[in-house]
Amino acid sequence: MSKVVVEFPILAAYNHKSIKMKTNIFSLLIAILICGFAFGQDLTNPKGGGVIDIITIIPSDGYSDMVFEGQISGYGTVYVAFKVASINSSKNSGTLDGQGRTILENGTLISTPLKGTWKRMGANVKFYFTDAINNGAMNFVMWDVNLLNKKADVKYFELHEAEN
Helix, strand or coil: CCCCCCCCHHHHHHHHHHHHHHHHHHHHHHHHHHHHHHHCCCCCCCCEEEEEEEEEEEECCCEEEEEEEEEECCCEEEEEEEEEEECCCCCCEEEEEEEEEEECCCCCEEEEEEEEEEEEECCEEEEEEEEECCCCCEEEEEEEEECCCCEEEEEEEEEECCCC
16 A cells, blocks of 8 residues: 655745745844944933033023033033024924034134924923034033023933044
8 A cells, every 4th residue: 555645835835935934024123133232322321411501591582592601521611502492382392503612621622513402391491402513523412401590411422433
């Protein structure tokens, strides 16, 4: 008596495609994780910061001009001016547009444009912005501004080091 072997080519092809698809999905997942770690920014460990003072607030129609001055680690005494514009009638969020300057101990002038957004919760305002310093450095910066105390707690996270 001979044994009859029945083959199911459709099932074999299905299993091969299923295994190949699982392999592709696994490879894609690994690639996403590697990219996330390689290009992600650690926002738990600031490079530096400090506390700075609000020097003036000049209100206008739909925006205010704000001037700050104080010590920031790694930069010394900094001077910053922002145009803080609201994007809604409740004036609780909007955009930032400004300039920053400092002179280092060796006499080097450092300057940067500042662009970002803000969110107000009562008398406290969060500023989020990036800078592009003329020495090649780039930072993501967060300020916790207390309008009543006229102080801002500053943290910055280095995205690119200075070229000099």
